[in-house]
Amino acid sequence: MVQTxxxxxxxxxxxxxxxxxxxxxGVEDATDRANIDSLSEDEIDRLADIYTRPxxxxxxxxxxxxxxxxxxxxxxxxxxxxxxxxxxxxxxxERAFCSDTAEMAHIDYSYKxxxxxxxxxxxxxxxxxxxxxxxxxxxxxxxxxxxSQPDGSFPNxxxxxxxxxxxxxxxxxxxxxxxxxxxxxxxxxxxxxAGADGINFDTTGSAGEPDFLATLRATEILKEKYPDISIxxxxxxxxxxxxxxxxxxxxxxxxxxxxxxxxKLAEKAGADIFGGVVNINSSETIPWNIGRTVTMMKACAExxxxxxxxxxxxxxxxVPIVETPPVDSLSRASAALAEVGKLDGL
Amino acid sequence: xxxxxxxxxxxxxxxxxxxxxxxxAQTALDEGIDPLEMIEKGFTAGINEVGRLFDRGxxxxxxxxxxxEAMKQGTAVLQEVAAEQGGDEAEAIKIxxxxxxxxxxxxxxxxxxSILEANGIQVFDLxxxxxxxxxxxxxxxxxxxxxGTSALLTTTMGENEELLSTLEEExxxxxxxxxxxxxPVTKRFAEKIGADGYAENANEAVTIIREIVG
Numbered sequence: 001m002v003q004t005x006x007x008x009x010x011x012x013x014x015x016x017x018x019x020x021x022x023x024x025x026g027v028e029d030a031t032d033r034a035n036i037d038s039l040s041e042d043e044i045d046r047l048a049d050i051y052t053r054p055x056x057x058x059x060x061x062x063x064x065x066x067x068x069x070x071x072x073x074x075x076x077x078x079x080x081x082x083x084x085x086x087x088x089x090x091x092x093x094e095r096a097f098c099s100d101t102a103e104m105a106h107i108d109y110s111y112k113x114x115x116x117x118x119x120x121x122x123x124x125x126x127x128x129x130x131x132x133x134x135x136x137x138x139x140x141x142x143x144x145x146x147x148s149q150p151d152g153s154f155p156n157x158x159x160x161x162x163x164x165x166x167x168x169x170x171x172x173x174x175x176x177x178x179x180x181x182x183x184x185x186x187x188x189x190x191x192x193x194a195g196a197d198g199i200n201f202d203t204t205g206s207a208g209e210p211d212f213l214a215t216l217r218a219t220e221i222l223k224e225k226y227p228d229i230s231i232x233x234x235x236x237x238x239x240x241x242x243x244x245x246x247x248x249x250x251x252x253x254x255x256x257x258x259x260x261x262x263x264k265l266a267e268k269a270g271a272d273i274f275g276g277v278v279n280i281n282s283s284e285t286i287p288w289n290i291g292r293t294v295t296m297m298k299a300c301a302e303x304x305x306x307x308x309x310x311x312x313x314x315x316x317x318x319v320p321i322v323e324t325p326p327v328d329s330l331s332r333a334s335a336a337l338a339e340v341g342k343l344d345g346l
Numbered sequence: 347x348x349x350x351x352x353x354x355x356x357x358x359x360x361x362x363x364x365x366x367x368x369x370x371a372q373t374a375l376d377e378g379i380d381p382l383e384m385i386e387k388g389f390t391a392g393i394n395e396v397g398r399l400f401d402r403g404x405x406x407x408x409x410x411x412x413x414x415e416a417m418k419q420g421t422a423v424l425q426e427v428a429a430e431q432g433g434d435e436a437e438a439i440k441i442x443x444x445x446x447x448x449x450x451x452x453x454x455x456x457x458x459x460s461i462l463e464a465n466g467i468q469v470f471d472l473x474x475x476x477x478x479x480x481x482x483x484x485x486x487x488x489x490x491x492x493x494g495t496s497a498l499l500t501t502t503m504g505e506n507e508e509l510l511s512t513l514e515e516e517x518x519x520x521x522x523x524x525x526x527x528x529x530p531v532t533k534r535f536a537e538k539i540g541a542d543g544y545a546e547n548a549n550e551a552v553t554i555i556r557e558i559v560g
Contacts, residue, residue, distance in 0.1 A: 241453075283533055
């Protein structure tokens with residue numbers, strides 16, 4: 001018997017055959033949902049090998065190492081109740097965690113609330129850049145929800161839709177998109193001008209496809225304004241939730257797109273790194289979850305012309321939904337995405 | 347003949363065709379089909395398909411609302427007759443739903459509310475940042491079967507335990523089933539705190555609710 005886990009983090013024991021069967025079921029689920037190619041038998045064997053080894057920690061073969069980018073870096077240690085400022089936090093990522101890039105973020109982590117404190121953020125970024133050598137991104141979420149009542153001026157689509165006011169909800173979303181673009185471009189411009197090496201639009205699409213549209217258009221505007229700006233676009237879920245239903249970008253309806261489709265639009269908008277997401281089902285096993293994660297992310301990496309860095313952490317990318325991911329699952333997911341998923345980074 | 351009608355009813359829900367749903371409901375009654383059978387094999391089959399498509403990203407929220415409306419109007423025609431025939435059988439399950447205090451996440455909870463309503467479950471949506479006492483007061487007011495909570499933050503998940511403790515303290519634990527959900531919430535967490543149910547997504551919530559209310 002081999003020790004593995006459920007998606008909720010609890011440890012379970014399975015036979016090698018059961019693990020392989022669950023990986024196959026996960027692969028099938030991914031191909032069925034996202035309408036993508038299956039993994040080959042060899043690739044499934046490779047995954048089964050990674051998930052049946054007795055080692056606590058599994059890594060990649062030399063030469064298969066990936067670039068590691070971190071979102072929300074300067075906030076995560078604080079969440080673990082570590083008393084630390086943002087700059088020492090970034091230094092830890094650089095000097096202790098072996099990060100290839102780090103991200104400065106504000107605890108509110110949305111572009112809208114950063115706007116009035118932008119000067120403070122610029123100063124902090126300058127200081128961070130003077131005391132680190134790794135590329136420092138500035139990141140936050142588009143978080144379109146902040147633009148509707150009670151946090152914003154637009155009527156709340158979540159209240160309009162159940163009343164059947166679909167047109168009114170769609171109009172509200174369209175207005176919210178314009179405001180979000182304005183805030184994202186403003187904050188990203190200021191931070192880039194303050195010296196940030198890149199901008200991260202994180203958890204894109206969390207409020208549905210209007211959120212994704214705002215990010216794509218903000219990316220386009222920023223790339224036109226600053227051709228050398230580096231933009232990372234991280235997603236919030238494996239498919240884009242359809243909250244509006246009729247929003248298009250480049251002639252493509254954004255609702256319901258899976259990672260291999262999302263990345264093409266991110267590319268078109270000018271993003272430099274795409275952070276794909278595949279969600280965890282907490283009731284299924286980790287072998288099942290990794291089967292579908294690798295299948296979806298591999299399909300994404302195959303069609304991408306920009307680097308794909310999968311989100312790997314609590315509840316995404318084959319990692320259980322626990323606040324501090326267990327090293328057995330985290331290292332296996334990383335190895336699987338590197339060696340079978342053929343990604344560029346995590 | 348019935349099977350053909352059930353199929354048409356299911357299609358009417360998937361197509362969000364309110365007029366057609368009402369017309370088919372009336373046809374079923376005219377043909378002497380048991381209204382509850384028409385709801386189960388026709389309209390419910392349709393709304394289950396709607397839920398499946400939504401879960402896969404093949405159908406979107408505005409369309410879902412239209413499907414829910416067709417379900418609501420179609421089943422209303424049948425339920426009126428079912429209530430006359432069978433009394434309590436057609437009574438809807440009542441759930442008081444909300445996002446726990448300290449948490450303002452609304453989207454997922456709103457989707458769950460829509461799917462539950464579409465499945466004929468009566469939802470009393472208290473919104474977000476809901477204090478425990480408000481959940482309990484509303485549940486008592488409407489004589490709810492279930493209190494359903496959503497928590498999207500690891501820091502607010504604890505409110506679920508508080509809710510259960512308060513229900514115990516007020517000798518109300520047996521009055522209401524408690525169901526929990528949300529991003530960081532898992533089945534294991536639900537079992538650990540003694541909740542009656544947990545669902546991974548809105549579709550599963552419908553099944554679990556029917557199981558625990560029985």
